[in-house]
Amino acid sequence: METARIAQILSEMGTLLEVRGENPFRCRAYHNAAQTLKGLPSDLSEMIADGRLAETPGIGTTMFSKIVQLATTGHLPAYDDLRRATPPGLVALLRVPGLGPKKIKVLHDELKIESLADLRVAGEAKMIAPLKGFGAKTEQKILDGISFVESVGDRILQSKARRLVAPILEAIRQHPLVLRAEVCGSLRRRAETIGDLDILFSAENPVPVLDHFVKLPEVATVLAHGPTKASVRIADGVQCDLRGVEDSQFPFALHYFTGSKAHNIAIRRRALAHGYSLNEYSLSGEKGSVACKTEADLFAALGLAYIPPELREDVGEIEAAEKGPLPPLVELSDLTGTFHCHTDWSDGQATLEEMAQAAQSLGLTYLGIADHSRSAGYAGGLSIERVRQQWAAIDALNETFGGKFRIFKGTECDILGDGSLDYPDEILDGFDYVVASVHSSFGMPRDEMTARIVRAAANPRVTMLGHPTGRLLLARDAYAVDVDAVIEAAAKAGTMIEINASPHRLDLDDIHCRRAKAQGVTIVVNPDAHSTGGLADLDYGVGVARRAGLGVADLFNSAPLAKVAEALERRRKARH
Missing domain, CATH: 3.20.20.140 (Metal-dependent hydrolases)
Known part of the structure; x- marks a missing residue:
């Protein structure tokens, strides 16, 4: 498991313990350990192997063993137990701006609040303001914060999406039947925030790969499992979709499932204007299907230079690609x-x-x-x-x-x-x-x-x-x-x-x-x-x-x- 993910788990454990009202020194130990991991001067595995991590200030014997367990197995029973013991709705309350673990505990203890819905009902009923440490202004800020959380939905930061998808993508790429595999969707376009995780792979027979996917340790719930696509909810509550196609279909599917929707519509419109029909599986014309090994081949077939995923938002990238190769983007x-x-x-x-x-x-x-x-x-x-x-x-x-x-x-x-x-x-x-x-x-x-x-x-x-x-x-x-x-x-x-x-x-x-x-x-x-x-x-x-x-x-x-x-x-x- 990557160091950033381990740090995130330790920080979350500290927060969950705070929400439950545990000893503040114990909570702080997890947060401090997480901060220490973020600032390590060397690779975590090397520091574990040569003993430097055990000697690092802020990493005690108990914390060291937890970090080693996460790093070597990817799991920590204490973390799983803590998540199961904490009502999931309480964790969601942390997303409300200005509402920290201590206040959440008061709301839970005094008003039995366990969800955003409970919190809104209490706020609109003016039940929060009388609580010690709150007041009318805080109550209104909480209500405004709920509206903000609801407006952004279940989206996650790009950084979290990348961290979550990395081990899953690697597991798919390591499968012996997989020929190619890539992340798609808004994450491939490097959008600011991400909804679902999308992975595309090619194989002659996708069924065993999908069977392997739904049994990965990161998977918490299987939402759907078919012969070409499976959808799961991973441990962090994020949905991850895996699609399998034939390798000859891969460039078309990669382009389509990368998006954006506006870019795809514009590209399909261009294909029609050039006498082609384009969908997620093929590009075809009067003489039959057009073979493409890569996305660059697809763009070339439509008279366009290659358009990097980050630019595919229908903001002029197609018109620019008509004129020749696009200026190189910064690396x-x-x-x-x-x-x-x-x-x-x-x-x-x-x-x-x-x-x-x-x-x-x-x-x-x-x-x-x-x-x-x-x-x-x-x-x-x-x-x-x-x-x-x-x-x-x-x-x-x-x-x-x-x-x-x-x-x-x-x-x-x-x-x-x-x-x-x-x-x-x-x-x-x-x-x-x-x-x-x-x-x-x-x-x-x-x-x-x-x-x-x-x-x-x-x-x-x-x-x-x-x-x-x-x-x-x-x-x-x-x-x-x-x-x-x-x-x-x-x-x-x-x-x-x-x-x-x-x-x-x-x-x-x-x-x-x-x-x-x-x-x-x-x-x-x-x-x-x-x-x-x-x-x-x-x-x-x-x-x-x-x-x-x-x-x-x-x-x-x-x-x-x-x-x-x-x-x-x-x-x-x-x-x-």
Whole structure:
């Protein structure tokens, strides 16, 4: 089992224990262990084998045995027992913004609430407000939160979908009868959130493969099981569909089941205009079926260049593919460094040295450290004195790299309510770059919030805007802001806008990335990493960039270290 999945299970166990009112120290032990795993400096299996994991702070003897069991068997009876003992409706309550385990326990103990439906009834009956620690405002926020949860349905984050589908896809690919297998649907298109998991495979006889699929350890419930398709619900409650086709049908089925629906309709319309009939199993014309080994062959038969899955949303990709090969999309390997990263100087889990080492292990040649500014007391924001101390620490560390790697001095500086910044100008001038972000007063009216961020974007000391809409996918809506006005202000000032690659944010989204590119705004992919493992989230940001049609030249952090340093220094000097 992958390290990220083990960390997720341990964190969930801590949360389930909190909901049940267990000893807070025991709950915290699971959460701490999960955070430790996310920031491991080496491969988990190697650290288990050489004994380093057992000696890692935060991993006691009991926790170590649980991690080893998960890593080697993929299962933990204690986890299964805990899930069975906790009403599933209570876990669903955790999705309501602002409703944590402690409050859920109070609601369960006092009002016998075990589901979202129970919670809505209690809220509408004004039964929540009188409870200790709640009140009328909290009650209304809970009702608003329920509406938000209902609006997003049972969708999951792309990161969770990838984690869940990986072992299943690998099991299908390992089956001796399987010729080809791929993930389809919105996950292949790298959409922000995912509904169901879809896997397609080819085999001469799909029946044994489907029989194998429904018996996989990840499967909790079999919903349907036929000769060419099976649907299951896996342990996390997510539906997973597996379809089998003949290998000659695979390219057509892969294209069809990847979608999107709008793209498929447009492609079928094009096929008809060219005298063909296209469905999920074949492309045929007057002379019979057209043989295609790959999706590229299918596009070529229709007079189109290959269209990457991320672009298949019917937003002009077909018209572009008529003119010839599409410009290459950016790849993760194209990134040379990144900027929005935190250390244990504020609310990060790793030291400066550990973050630098992790960045180098990923092949990056520079790393920007942007710990929180002084107003972010909840996140260990740096006082001016500590800012100067960190600068000295970074200077000392840079001396050890011999010019082959560099840490840039940055800050994630709070945008205050009036649009001003959290540090005085003389301190801001000492940073190599400034990421400006909103972390407070999310409920401002749209015109005020827009003016606030526009003022920050126009500030010559701001290098890039961080998570510009403030959304948390499946957890919190974006604040009310005119994103187009912010993009326009950034374009005029030469301020970059980040794609926040955290799978919980993916902000800016691909739609506004396209608009930003059209106005000449430079985009930067930042992971908002709070641990060494968080640097891997860059891949999710690259997915957003690809969906927006961005290439290497459209991203600031695809340039060599020397050019990046020169550009930052040039902007820094232009402030004066």
